[in-house]
Amino acid sequence: MTAGATFTFIHPGHPLYAGEMELRFRVLREPLGYTRDDVAFPFEADSLHLVAHQEEGVLGCVLFNPEDAHGGRLFQMAVASHLQGQGLGARLVRTLEAELVRRGFTHVHLHAREPAVPFYERLGYAVFGAPYTEVGVPHRNMRKTLGA
């Protein structure tokens, strides 16, 4: 179902942005009891937004907020619930990383929900620091050096 997906970097205002926001709400916020008003981040406009889409529908997304010239934070990683486990999340991360390398970034860190830690480990990310709670669920900090 995801083999024909197209990967596009968009910005807020792009026709696919509403679909990205709806996916983020459905996958990342609604299950935790949050509202649509809780989806946007303060650094939304400064971030890279990568969406996987097909026939006008957004199937998955991942965002990256540059924090300095060398690196930043990967966030809002989501795949539509009925398409999870088919490799789309990994393709999104690899596509984002290739663009980050092209732009000269070398470091990525992220706040991983505990159940997603093995997903990021498969992609070369390593846990660091102590566990903590964010949006009401257990998290771990993870990081990766690109090209290492």
Ligand SMILES: CC(C)(COP(=O)(O)OP(=O)(O)OC[C@H]1O[C@@H](n2cnc3c(N)ncnc32)[C@H](O)[C@@H]1OP(=O)(O)O)[C@@H](O)C(=O)NCCC(=O)NCCS
């Ligand atoms: C986490 C998420 C983005 C992963 O995307 P996905 O498309 O389902 O994952 P993929 O099919 O690309 O998986 C890639 C690899 O990671 C593994 N993997 C994925 N989720 C895993 C999990 N929870 N535990 C163990 N392994 C996992 C897969 O088995 C696969 O392994 P392989 O390389 O041997 O085939 C997706 O499941 C999701 O949106 N979950 C809900 C939201 C969420 O938790 N987001 C992350 C917030 S930090």
